[in-house]
Amino acid sequence: MKGIANRNRTQNCHRTAKIYKHLQPLGESDDTQAIINKALSGNQIAFSTLLDTFWNGVYGFQLKRTENENDAEDITIQTFSKAFDKLHTYDPTYGFNTWLITISKNIHVDLLRKRKRNLETGGNQEAVKKVLDDSPSAEDQLINEQNLANLLQHIKKLKPHYQEVINLRYFKELSYADISKELDEPMNNIKVKLLRAKKLLAEVIKNGQ
Known part of the structure; x- marks a missing residue:
């Protein structure tokens, strides 16, 4: 009986461990994190790579959400603009695409609020010198x-x-x-x-x- 009880406890522990593992936030891949690190140092190619890699995911998400190509594109542009501006705040514990989608959701909500108040959709006018310098690509x-x-x-x-x-x-x-x-x-x-x-x-x- 003790043997059966021990096996049951072991199986329960394994199941609990698996469940706990699934509850943990999925971090970003090493390759993507390496590109993010390069972007943080001001590397233009890294910014371009991030944009090319994650553009379709954000745009597709917003296209379903807004059902409007122009709105989806504008929100996606603003999403990457804000993400590149705040790249130093990104937590690599979570997926980069998840972070971008979260930013895009907030921008969409702000857009709806501003439209409801009949105000222009403006943005932060501060220039971010690190993002996309003038060096030729x-x-x-x-x-x-x-x-x-x-x-x-x-x-x-x-x-x-x-x-x-x-x-x-x-x-x-x-x-x-x-x-x-x-x-x-x-x-x-x-x-x-x-x-x-x-x-x-x-x-x-x-x-x-």
């Missing part, structure tokens, strides 16, 4: 290698708000600060939007080659 190089006629045709395939930031950055050669003033948007939003625009434009160029 692979996308910059690919874009610069195109002749003007081809480049203009490629740009026309982008959504209007992406065309706008590309035009201001590459043709009018405005700084992030000037584009921010021109479009009356937070500088960090401009940086994320431009990074996304360059990524999409590079894909259009590659597909057209």
Whole structure:
């Protein structure tokens, strides 16, 4: 009887351990954390990698939530803008995507509240110098290698708000600060939007080659 009782206690302990394990927050993978650490040091490629890796997850979540492509895109841009601004506060105990989704939920709630009060959807106007510096990326190089006629045709395939930031950055050669003033948007939003625009434009160029 004692043997049976001991086995039962052991089995119960194992079951409890399994349940407890599932209740623990899932941390981020070592690879993603390494990229986050590089981003924290100001590495532009790391920011770009995070945006490319997690964009679809956040955008898809908000598209289901808002049922509006423009709102979903705007919220996703603001999500990454805020996430990059507050990257130093991220707790690696939890998944990075979970953190981003939480931020996006809060932004969506704020958006609904502001619309309800008929106020403009503004944002924090402070520039974050670490996020997406002016050093050229692979996308910059690919874009610069195109002749003007081809480049203009490629740009026309982008959504209007992406065309706008590309035009201001590459043709009018405005700084992030000037584009921010021109479009009356937070500088960090401009940086994320431009990074996304360059990524999409590079894909259009590659597909057209």
